[in-house]
Amino acid sequence: MEDAVTLKPKEYASTQEVKWCPGCGDYAVLKAVQMALSQLNIPKEKVTFVSGIGCSSRFPYYMGSYGFHSIHGRAPGIATGVKIANPDLSVWIASGDGDSLAIGGNHFIHAIRRNIDINLLLFNNQIYGLTKGQYSPTSELGKVTKSSPHGTVEEPFSPGELSIGSRSRFFARVVDTDVKMMIEVMKEAEQHRGFSVIEILQNCLIFNDKTHAEVTNKETKADNQLLLEHGKPMLFGADNNKGLRLNGLDLEVVTLGENGISEEDILVHDAENPNPSLQFMLSNLKSPLALGVIRKVKDTTYDQALHDQREEEKQKSKFKSLDDLYLSGNTFTVN
Amino acid sequence: METKTDVESVIIKFAGDSGDGMQLAGSLFTSTTANIGNQLATFPDFPSEIRAPHGTVAGVSGFQIHFGTSGVYSPGDEPDVLIAMNPAALKANWTHLKPACTIIVDVDSFSPKAIAKAGFEGNPLEDDSLADYKVIEAPITSLTKSSIADLGLDNKSVVRCKNMFALGMVFWLYNEPLEQTINFFNKKFSSKPLIAEANITVMKTGHNFAETIEALPSSTTIAPAKKAPGTYRNMTGNQATAWGLLAAAKKANRDLFLGTYPITPATDILHELTKHKWSGVKIFQAEDEIAGICSAIGASFAGDLAVTTTSGPGMALKTEAIGLAIMTELPLVIVNVQRGGPSTGLPTKTEQSDLNQALFGRNGDSPLVVLSASTPSSCFEMAIEASRIAVEHMTPVILLTESYIANGSEPWKVKLIDELEEIHPNTADDLESWSPYSRDEKTLARKWVIPGTPGFEHRIGGLEKEDVTGNVSYLPENHANMIQLRDDKVAKVVDDIPLQRVKGEKANRLLVVGWGGQFGILFGAVSGLQKEGKDIAFTHFNYLHPLPKNTREVFSNHDRIVVCELNNGQFADHLQSQFPEFKFERYNKIQGLPFKIKELQKKFNELLEEK
Ligand code: SF4
Numbered sequence: 032m033e034d035a036v037t038l039k040p041k042e043y044a045s046t047q048e049v050k051w052c053p054g055c056g057d058y059a060v061l062k063a064v065q066m067a068l069s070q071l072n073i074p075k076e077k078v079t080f081v082s083g084i085g086c087s088s089r090f091p092y093y094m095g096s097y098g099f100h101s102i103h104g105r106a107p108g109i110a111t112g113v114k115i116a117n118p119d120l121s122v123w124i125a126s127g128d129g130d131s132l133a134i135g136g137n138h139f140i141h142a143i144r145r146n147i148d149i150n151l152l153l154f155n156n157q158i159y160g161l162t163k164g165q166y167s168p169t170s171e172l173g174k175v176t177k178s179s180p181h182g183t184v185e186e187p188f189s190p191g192e193l194s195i196g197s198r199s200r201f202f203a204r205v206v207d208t209d210v211k212m213m214i215e216v217m218k219e220a221e222q223h224r225g226f227s228v229i230e231i232l233q234n235c236l237i238f239n240d241k242t243h244a245e246v247t248n249k250e251t252k253a254d255n256q257l258l259l260e261h262g263k264p265m266l267f268g269a270d271n272n273k274g275l276r277l278n279g280l281d282l283e284v285v286t287l288g289e290n291g292i293s294e295e296d297i298l299v300h301d302a303e304n305p306n307p308s309l310q311f312m313l314s315n316l317k318s319p320l321a322l323g324v325i326r327k328v329k330d331t332t333y334d335q336a337l338h339d340q341r342e343e344e345k346q347k348s349k350f351k352s353l354d355d356l357y358l359s360g361n362t363f364t365v366n
Numbered sequence: 367m368e369t370k371t372d373v374e375s376v377i378i379k380f381a382g383d384s385g386d387g388m389q390l391a392g393s394l395f396t397s398t399t400a401n402i403g404n405q406l407a408t409f410p411d412f413p414s415e416i417r418a419p420h421g422t423v424a425g426v427s428g429f430q431i432h433f434g435t436s437g438v439y440s441p442g443d444e445p446d447v448l449i450a451m452n453p454a455a456l457k458a459n460w461t462h463l464k465p466a467c468t469i470i471v472d473v474d475s476f477s478p479k480a481i482a483k484a485g486f487e488g489n490p491l492e493d494d495s496l497a498d499y500k501v502i503e504a505p506i507t508s509l510t511k512s513s514i515a516d517l518g519l520d521n522k523s524v525v526r527c528k529n530m531f532a533l534g535m536v537f538w539l540y541n542e543p544l545e546q547t548i549n550f551f552n553k554k555f556s557s558k559p560l561i562a563e564a565n566i567t568v569m570k571t572g573h574n575f576a577e578t579i580e581a582l583p584s585s586t587t588i589a590p591a592k593k594a595p596g597t598y599r600n601m602t603g604n605q606a607t608a609w610g611l612l613a614a615a616k617k618a619n620r621d622l623f624l625g626t627y628p629i630t631p632a633t634d635i636l637h638e639l640t641k642h643k644w645s646g647v648k649i650f651q652a653e654d655e656i657a658g659i660c661s662a663i664g665a666s667f668a669g670d671l672a673v674t675t676t677s678g679p680g681m682a683l684k685t686e687a688i689g690l691a692i693m694t695e696l697p698l699v700i701v702n703v704q705r706g707g708p709s710t711g712l713p714t715k716t717e718q719s720d721l722n723q724a725l726f727g728r729n730g731d732s733p734l735v736v737l738s739a740s741t742p743s744s745c746f747e748m749a750i751e752a753s754r755i756a757v758e759h760m761t762p763v764i765l766l767t768e769s770y771i772a773n774g775s776e777p778w779k780v781k782l783i784d785e786l787e788e789i790h791p792n793t794a795d796d797l798e799s800w801s802p803y804s805r806d807e808k809t810l811a812r813k814w815v816i817p818g819t820p821g822f823e824h825r826i827g828g829l830e831k832e833d834v835t836g837n838v839s840y841l842p843e844n845h846a847n848m849i850q851l852r853d854d855k856v857a858k859v860v861d862d863i864p865l866q867r868v869k870g871e872k873a874n875r876l877l878v879v880g881w882g883g884q885f886g887i888l889f890g891a892v893s894g895l896q897k898e899g900k901d902i903a904f905t906h907f908n909y910l911h912p913l914p915k916n917t918r919e920v921f922s923n924h925d926r927i928v929v930c931e932l933n934n935g936q937f938a939d940h941l942q943s944q945f946p947e948f949k950f951e952r953y954n955k956i957q958g959l960p961f962k963i964k965e966l967q968k969k970f971n972e973l974l975e976e977k
Contacts, residue, residue, distance in 0.1 A: 108656065
């Protein structure tokens with residue numbers, strides 16, 4: 032029997048003073064990560080956090096694990112190198128909507144496509160915090176910010192749509208107000224082999240306060256949140272009597288007991304269905320907003336495939352050493 | 367058959383349309399020549415378009431080989447024998463014809479239309495413009511067709527064999543055996559024996575044709591070169607770079623990681639390494655240049671010997687990440703196979719114009735080590751040197767090679783792994799004395815820690831580091847101190863590199879200075895003048911930053927110093943700023959072409975004679 036020492040959540044913290052604004056949603060995420068790692072009992076030397084630039088990218092400094100605070104948008108590149116070099120590590124990326132979806136968009140979609148075994152926490156506060164309040168690629172159309180005093184004239188990205196469009200195998204959405212949900216989803220992401228994107232609706236109380244309020248407010252959340260669970264019907268609402276059904280090619284909100292609707296008419300969530308059509312619609316649904324693991328499909332990971340290919344070549348190759356290679360083919364000898 | 371053996375060396379150039387298979391003919395000839403034991407140097411010269419318009423000068427692909435018993439330091443200036451498969455190939459070499467050289471043309475290709483397309487006013491074979499040359503009009507296309515007519519191949523496959531006719535002729539000219547090429551085809555087309563047979567038959571037909579026609583000069587045997595005993599093989603610079611990296615990883619006892627994005631002319635390093643996954647090399651073809659280098663930085667952080675390969679435009683994209691590697695003091699090898707710039711520039715042409723970019727092309731005060739390779743085979747040693755310095759001194763190292771030596775080839779004396787020096791990565795072992803940025807007293811290198819090691823958990827990043835702890839620090843004094851420390855660390859590499867050498871120590875009139883891949887040509891040019899008794903010396907730099915310890919001393923013994931480089935004077939500027947007491951004259955060539963021995967000697971003679 033292994034007698035691994037279980038670390039307490041706070042033992043995953045570094046000694047650095049946390050410098051996010053008081054009340055920032057990032058604190059809750061940090062706490063949830065430390066709880067999730069503790070519950071999964073992963074030794075902290077096996078954990079590596081990589082980040083880009085932005086408020087959330089300070090994350091690695093606050094973890095007592097290995098960490099790399101890199102450059103803007105490039106965390107997936109760095110993390111990919113870490114994982115390929117050392118596949119035993121549990122590799123995480125902390126990134127924001129600007130970092131992942133603007134300057135790092137290319138790396139984001141390709142990391143998803145390759146399905147390398149890394150977890151990406153996408154702190155989506157729909158604003159640039161670190162540079163003090165410019166609109167981001169997830170800011171809604173018309174948003175007034177310091178760099179868009181007359182409102183933006185561009186459509187935002189939907190992170191779920193972009194991820195699933197990039198052939199994501201794991202996409203989840205959580206809110207920073209629900210630590211319990213975050214812990215569960217993070218654990219699931221870590222245990223899933225492949226690239227896992229967790230979109231965190233995070234509140235930036237300084238530059239974009241309450242942007243997610245409708246889904247997070249105590250008073251309104253029951254009617255605005257759809258908590259997805261694999262294998263369970265998609266029911267929500269204060270009385271848990273509203274549900275989703277398929278009407279043609281669209282999702283429709285219906286109420287149990289009205290117009291002869293019964294639980295049998297309600298869609299059952301299948302996160303593991305390789306066909307992403309329904310998950311795609313769920314990720315784009317505005318009201319209610321789907322939370323939890325939207326898509327989770329088993330597939331070969333990039334790191335594993337690379338490893339297997341090397342092993343196969345080792346078996347097949349006529350070369351057993353570099354000397355074999357250097358002396359192979361056309362050589363000539365001078366005496 | 368009459369044979370001569372008094373020829374020291376010969377230059378042959380195969381030139382044809384980019385679809386004519388000139389690179390294959392050239393490399394097969396090289397292979398056999400290498401096996402005979404000749405000295406040799408090659409230079410392929412391709413058009414930048416994959417399939418430039420057929421029959422145009424822009425679409426001409428060339429392969430030059432210089433081989434001989436002695437005196438082969440470079441692929442040479444103009445060819446002694448030019449094979450021109452079409453009028454465009456003749457036109458492309460029109461201004462570089464050596465007096466009285468032999469020109470073999472495929473006379474079948476000289477139709478009025480093709481002649482016009484190549485930009486000739488009239489048929490150059492019919493006017494007297496080629497009167498001073500030995501022109502052999504060979505009906506290459508028609509004889510190729512008739513020799514394999516009974517094999518029943520389609521026309522395209524038949525015409526594709528005509529490069530073998532030319533190769534057969536050249537084999538006869540230099541009395542070289544056909545066996546190796548026959549074996550090559552039998553092996554390559556073992557599943558298509560008809561194609562193998564066609565190629566072999568056409569080659570033999572060319573060989574017989576050369577023997578039969580009287581117009582050709584007699585067959586010449588080039589005696590093998592006197593070389594140090596050992597096993598040799600022909601290598602291009604890119605292949606040598608790849609093999610050097612494999613060797614370095616082995617000697618450093620680390621896995622090799624390559625994170626890269628395809629770019630001409632560096633991609634062959636990727637092609638070569640990816641064949642050797644059996645050795646454990648981890649290859650990541652990234653989505654772009656930035657992800658290429660970032661993945662290498664991540665792999666380095668995780669403990670691999672990490673490399674990224676690129677060319678100038680790719681370097682430009684990598685600069686921010688290079689700064690990150692400097693700040694995080696991680697080992698990283700960055701290979702830049704230079705091509706003509708700026709911007710997309712001349713992708714398939716050679717140049718040495720990324721030196722300033724390598725030395726200075728980053729934000730902030732950001733020193734790193736810059737090395738260069740001087741010949742195709744020296745890419746092997748310099749790739750090992752770059753790796754050694756990176757992991758022993760914990761710094762990114764840029765290795766500059768260039769298209770000319772990356773695609774060029776020469777015999778490489780095989781070095782077995784046991785013959786190579788060990789590499790000692792600066793790995794953290796003692797937790798008690800360790801901090802993320804504590805340094806080795808001698809080298810100032812910080813320790814390399816492999817994530818996964820308990821107790822050593824730490825965080826690094828691009829924000830300024832506090833001395834010793836590596837924590838983020840914005841303190842003014844700390845920043846000044848760290849800038850100095852990073853600079854001193856790179857400067858200290860000087861204690862760990864060889865001294866600069868001079869060829870012709872007694873000369874004191876003129877010192878020729880070179881760097882990078884123009885070594886062979888410069889060496890040949892200076893050697894020639896030294897043989898004539900001229901007061902000239904030569905020094906060639908492989909270590910560009912920091913410069914070897916005795917550099918000042920080397921410069922202090924000559925009346926005049928001339929720096930020769932394929933750019934607008936970047937190395938001369940670099941030297942001038944460090945050694946203001948000397949005057950560095952310049953000889954620059956910026957045409958996307960290598961130097962020529964003749965033009966160098968002309969310049970050196972002028973400098974020697976001037977008062
Ligand atoms: S600016 Fe916004 S996102 Fe950044 S730390 Fe402050 S509250 Fe958090």
